[in-house]
Amino acid sequence: MNRLGNASSPYLLQHKSNPVHWWEWEPEALAEAKRLNRPILISIGYAACHWCHVMAHESFEDPDVAAVMNELYVNIKVDREERPDVDHVYMSALHLLGEHGGWPLTMFLTPDGEPFWGGTYFPKEPRFGRPGFVQVLREISRLYHAEPERILKNRDALKQHLARGAESDGGTLGLADLDRMGLRLAELIDTEHGGLQGAPKFPNPTILDYLLRYARRAGDEEARKRFLLTMEQMALGGIRDHLGGGFARYSVDERWLVPHFEKMLYDNAQLLELYALAHAETGRALFKDAAEGIVTWLRREMITPEGAFASSLDADSEGEEGRFYVWSLAEIREALGEEDAAYFAKVYDITEEGNFEGHNIPNRLITGEAPAPVEERLAAMRAKLMERRSTRVRPGLDDKVLADWNGQMIAALVRAAPLLDHPEWITLAQHAYRFIHQSMNRQGRLGHSWRAESLIFPGFALDHAAMMRAALALYEATSDASYLRDAETWRDVLLTEFMIEETGCLAMTARSADPLVVRPQPTHDEAVPNANGMFAEALVRLAQITETQSDHQRATEVLTGLVGVARSSPLGHTSILNALDLHLRGVSILVTGNNAKPLHEAALRVPYLDRSVRLLQPGEALDENHPAKVLASSDDKAQALVCAGMRCSLPVTTPEALTTQVKEMLASQEQ
Numbered sequence: 314m315n316r317l318g319n320a321s322s323p324y325l326l327q328h329k330s331n332p333v334h335w336w337e338w339e340p341e342a343l344a345e346a347k348r349l350n351r352p353i354l355i356s357i358g359y360a361a362c363h364w365c366h367v368m369a370h371e372s373f374e375d376p377d378v379a380a381v382m383n384e385l386y387v388n389i390k391v392d393r394e395e396r397p398d399v400d401h402v403y404m405s406a407l408h409l410l411g412e413h414g415g416w417p418l419t420m421f422l423t424p425d426g427e428p429f430w431g432g433t434y435f436p437k438e439p440r441f442g443r444p445g446f447v448q449v450l451r452e453i454s455r456l457y458h459a460e461p462e463r464i465l466k467n468r469d470a471l472k473q474h475l476a477r478g479a480e481s482d483g484g485t486l487g488l489a490d491l492d493r494m495g496l497r498l499a500e501l502i503d504t505e506h507g508g509l510q511g512a513p514k515f516p517n518p519t520i521l522d523y524l525l526r527y528a529r530r531a532g533d534e535e536a537r538k539r540f541l542l543t544m545e546q547m548a549l550g551g552i553r554d555h556l557g558g559g560f561a562r563y564s565v566d567e568r569w570l571v572p573h574f575e576k577m578l579y580d581n582a583q584l585l586e587l588y589a590l591a592h593a594e595t596g597r598a599l600f601k602d603a604a605e606g607i608v609t610w611l612r613r614e615m616i617t618p619e620g621a622f623a624s625s626l627d628a629d630s631e632g633e634e635g636r637f638y639v640w641s642l643a644e645i646r647e648a649l650g651e652e653d654a655a656y657f658a659k660v661y662d663i664t665e666e667g668n669f670e671g672h673n674i675p676n677r678l679i680t681g682e683a684p685a686p687v688e689e690r691l692a693a694m695r696a697k698l699m700e701r702r703s704t705r706v707r708p709g710l711d712d713k714v715l716a717d718w719n720g721q722m723i724a725a726l727v728r729a730a731p732l733l734d735h736p737e738w739i740t741l742a743q744h745a746y747r748f749i750h751q752s753m754n755r756q757g758r759l760g761h762s763w764r765a766e767s768l769i770f771p772g773f774a775l776d777h778a779a780m781m782r783a784a785l786a787l788y789e790a791t792s793d794a795s796y797l798r799d800a801e802t803w804r805d806v807l808l809t810e811f812m813i814e815e816t817g818c819l820a821m822t823a824r825s826a827d828p829l830v831v832r833p834q835p836t837h838d839e840a841v842p843n844a845n846g847m848f849a850e851a852l853v854r855l856a857q858i859t860e861t862q863s864d865h866q867r868a869t870e871v872l873t874g875l876v877g878v879a880r881s882s883p884l885g886h887t888s889i890l891n892a893l894d895l896h897l898r899g900v901s902i903l904v905t906g907n908n909a910k911p912l913h914e915a916a917l918r919v920p921y922l923d924r925s926v927r928l929l930q931p932g933e934a935l936d937e938n939h940p941a942k943v944l945a946s947s948d949d950k951a952q953a954l955v956c957a958g959m960r961c962s963l964p965v966t967t968p969e970a971l972t973t974q975v976k977e978m979l980a981s982q983e984q
Contacts, residue, residue, distance in 0.1 A: 316334075334379075393416065394762070407428075412432060499536040572674070714753070717772075726742040777807050940961045
């Protein structure tokens with residue numbers, strides 16, 4: 314029987330009516346495979362995944378295919394967003410088999426959960442020299458029973474490689490090393506379209522963050538141009554939803570024109586930070602509009618009734634990818650009238666024949682930005698088209714709340730708010746934070762996924778690292794000490810429950826979690842920053858805020874070990890290198906005294922790449938070793954001190970003087 318009817322995951326619920334006898338990932342499923350002496354077929358995907366839907370319609374909804382699956386296998390369906398640990402183990406196994414990754418992930422396991430073969434999407438019928446899914450099912454089952462030695466050989470080889478943790482080479486990196494890597498990275502950027510060269514094109518936010526840090530640190534104007542070109546082309550391209558705001562997952566072409574239409578919370582969180590930074594660099598309205606569009610989309614479509622943020626919007630509606638977002642010229646004319654339609658079509662590349670498979674994806678790659686009066690006229694047209702679009706069948710919403718993705722969006726809102734003059738975004742972030750703290754927290758430990766009163770617990774390393782980072786961002790913005798206490802609590806959980814002493818890296822899963830075939834310790838960034846890089850950044854920021862010896866020592870020790878891991882493949886570890894940049898050259902801004910709000914606001918307007926901020930509350934004491942302890946207590950008047958290492962500037966009393974002091978201190982750090 315199909316056991317998904319009581320699942321909390323929207324993705325699993327999409328499969329609850331399949332004739333396949335699906336299990337969730339649970340010990341009972343493995344026990345059933347042992348009892349029947351059958352291999353396990355595990356199918357991993359997520360609600361917004363287009364090819365997951367295709368394979369479901371072709372195979373999992375077909376009674377004949379399901380009959381073969383039910384006869385030969387114990388079948389397990391997994392939401393990769395709900396169980397990233399399970400997904401990571403079996404995706405890593407697929408890579409070891411020499412296959413490209415992707416979803417749906419289709420793996421074959423022993424009854425003990427050990428992988429021995431797999432792939433991604435399998436067509437129902439043989440196609441282009443590839444076997445059909447039923448052929449694959451029958452052959453794998455035959456091998457399992459008739460040639461077990463081949464299965465065991467594959468199993469043992471995969472398990473041996475999966476068990477290897479990340480290893481540090483013991484080396485170190487300095488600012489000169491970061492600059493050399495930055496120069497090499499700048500050379501990889503597509504000078505015509507931005508982004509890494511080739512197609513498909515992903516935003517790669519942690520890499521863009523690194524590129525901007527390098528450009529600012531080294532004064533490399535060419536690198537800065539390539540960062541800004543990337544941000545510009547994404548903001549003009551079809552990957553951005555020009556009507557509703559927000560960005561799609563990636564572009565299938567090299568121009569950012571044709572998106573894979575799913576919208577993910579984590580992509581938009583990271584892009585919100587980057588667009589706020591790009592606007593701070595340039596003052597360009599294009600970048601501010603892109604950032605504000607993300608928050609407009611977030612508010613309109615992604616806030617749950619509890620105030621947290623949902624996970625994703627599907628790529629498909631009415632069984633067709635992108636149908637909700639594309640237009641014909643006739644529809645534009647119907648909605649706008651002939652004159653305005655002609656104007657809109659010219660600006661947004663709308664033609665009779667279409668710019669993508671007979672349809673039109675609104676974009677401004679040809680026309681670019683326009684003067685403010687033109688933008689005002691276009692805004693009125695976009696509002697009419699949004700009203701028209703709202704009558705269409707909407708893509709599915711995955712409304713589960715993930716602690717790690719919410720943590721990223723909370724931090725992004727808080728960091729972007731002062732740079733774009735939107736203080737209300739901090740309130741939005743606080744609402745989401747409050748829900749996670751109250752509903753997904755068990756005595757200081759976080760769960761991972763919440764939906765319909767169901768919590769997946771315990772959470773993963775990334776949940777605690779992302780929420781620690783979010784707590785610190787809120788502490789910097791509000792000076793509410795409860796956020797600082799939360800950050801310290803989650804730091805301690807990461808060190809006790811997730812840190813592997815032998816490698817100096819975080820495991821994905823807690824010590825107390827149900828065991829997998831291996832306990833994964835990934836360090837590479839993927840679509841989201843790795844937990845190790847995020848934790849390193851949070852430790853550095855915490856040390857800069859508190860200036861305690863123990864916090865500095867802990868940040869240095871963790872970062873030193875991770876840098877040794879990152880040296881072997883820097884491009885895959887840019888979140889760690891970004892934390893190192895903050896550690897080596899970031900400044901801490903301490904604001905004290907009465908009526909200090911203007912100074913505090915000026916401190917927050919310094920881009921977060923460069924600084925950490927602390928507003929000292931009345932009666933609050935600094936650590937004995939804080940380099941500003943004497944100067945900070947010398948006056949009740951509002952003042953700010955800029956510190957780097959164990960040295961601090963003289964107090965300044967105006968926002969203008971603070972900005973100057975920060976620039977001077979950063980310049981001295983970079984020498």
